[in-house]
Amino acid sequence: MGMMKRLTAALAVATVLGGGLVAANAQEVVLRSADTHPDGYPTVEAVKFMSDVLKKETDGRISIxxxxxxxxxxxxxxxxxxxFGVIDLNRVNFAPMNGIVPATIVPCMPYIFTSKENMRSVMDGPIGEDILKAFEPAGYVGxxxxxxxxRSFYNSKHPIKTLEDLKGLKFRVIQSDLFVDMVNALGANATPMAYGEVYSGLQTGLIDGAENNWPSYESSKHxxxxxxxxxxxxxxxxxxLMMSKVSWDKLSPEDQTxxxxxxxxxxxxxxxxxxxxxxxxxxxxxxxxxxxxEVDPAPFVKAMDPIYEKYADTPELKDLVKRIRDTQK
Incomplete structure (x- = not known):
């Protein structure tokens, strides 16, 4: 089903239900939340947990x-x-928001974080709060x-320890200009490809490798x-995890909190x-x-200079890059 058909169908459902933010009765509010991941996935379970917290804090009046x-x-x-407020809450990756909320570009830049702990510390602090606030002018509440x-590289040929090891290898990347440019800048050949085609591509030699996180690498059988x-x-x-500004504005200040x-x-x-x-x-x-x-990241990070020049191309984004890097000193 195309995007407009889905939107039309969802609007029709929302009309029947009284809008995305559904009132079960005069007191109860049921927020509709979307996620592309399957049941049991950490983000799905986290929003279910959020619903439990909300129900407890509001004596069952608000749930998800x-x-x-x-x-x-x-x-x-x-x-x-x-x-449009047809969906109240939505869990999405920062990447598809890059063209809507420019501040989301920076956390997606290659090697911007030095570790998982660094990423979490930055996103839990003032920098993360500023990025979440940047959603509001676009019609969302972060x-x-x-x-x-x-995400790390994996391949069928040999270990990658240096930039030289990447040369000539064909890597599947998500259909993103940023990822294409990143892989090419490292000396490999980027091949945009749908996720579902990667296994056969690796099996037949159409591609030599791909890049992803541990759970995806394992669950896909790559x-x-x-x-x-x-x-x-x-x-x-x-x-x-963001909320429709339309739905947000229907809540009282106490419920927003x-x-x-x-x-x-x-x-x-x-x-x-x-x-x-x-x-x-x-x-x-x-x-x-x-x-x-393991990989010494320093040469890889240096190879990304042209990517930062191209994508962090405004004073605001350059300042955001600097603020994140200052947390690592």
């Missing part, structure tokens, strides 16, 4: 119904629906930042056909689940004989 497994559409479609893991995993951690682009507080509490739950999933996935691929190696 989570529509997982892209029931309400893919990320691009649900972003549109959220702006509530919380979730993890999406660290480790079966690409047994070299190199921990360069080039991207830790986070995810955002309750929603924001519950969202913040859900971050801890999401990270607990994510860390556990990463550990489980890594153990599975290690048991399967995958060769894992």
């Amino acid at each position: 119904q989570v529509f997982d497994s892209h029931q309400l559409g893919e990320e691009k479609e649900t972003i549109e629906q959220t702006k 509530l919380a930042v979730y993890d999406s893991g660290a 480790f079966e056909v690409a047994k070299y995993y190199s921990l360069d951690q080039h991207s830790q682009c986070p995810e955002v 309750a929603v924001r507080d519950a969202a913040k509490q859900s971050v801890t739950k999401m990270r607990e689940l994510w860390d556990a999933q990463e550990e489980k996935s890594r153990k599975i691929v290690e048991a399967a004989g995958v060769e894992i190696n």
Whole structure:
């Protein structure tokens, strides 16, 4: 179903229900939340946890119904629906928001964070709060930042320890100019490709490798056909839980505070689940004989200078880059 058809259908449902923010009765409010990930995924479970917190804090008056497994559409479609208030809450990666909220570009830049701990500290602090505030002029309320893991390179040829090891290799990347430019700048050949085609591409030699986090590498079975995993951690682009400004404005100030507080509490739950999933996935691929190696990131980071010049191209974005890097000194 195309985006406009999905939006029309969702609007029709919302009309029947009285809008995206559904009033179950005069006192109760049920917020509709979208996620492309399946039931049980850390982000899905985190929003369910947020609903439990909200119900407790409001004596059952406010709750959240989570529509997982892209029931309400893919990320691009649900972003549109959220702006119009057809969907109240939405969990999406920062990447599809880059063209809507420019501040989201910086956390998606390659090697911007030095570790998972650095990313979490930055996004939990004033910098993260400023990025969340930048959602509002675009019609959204940024509530919380979730993890999406660290993406690293894996391939079927040999370990990647230096830039020289990347030369000539064909890597699948997501369909993103930033990712294409990043891989090419490292000396490899970027091949944009749908996620579902990667396994066969690796199996047939159409591509030599790809890049992703531990849970995706494991659950996709890519480790079966690409047994070299190199921990360069080039991207830790986070995810955002955001709310429609239309739906937000229907809430009282007290209820807005309750929603924001519950969202913040859900971050801890999401990270607990994510860390556990990463550990489980890594153990599975290690048991399967995958060769894992560490990488000195310094030469890789230096190779990204042209990418920063191209994408962090305004005074505001350059300042945001500087603020993040200052946390690492």
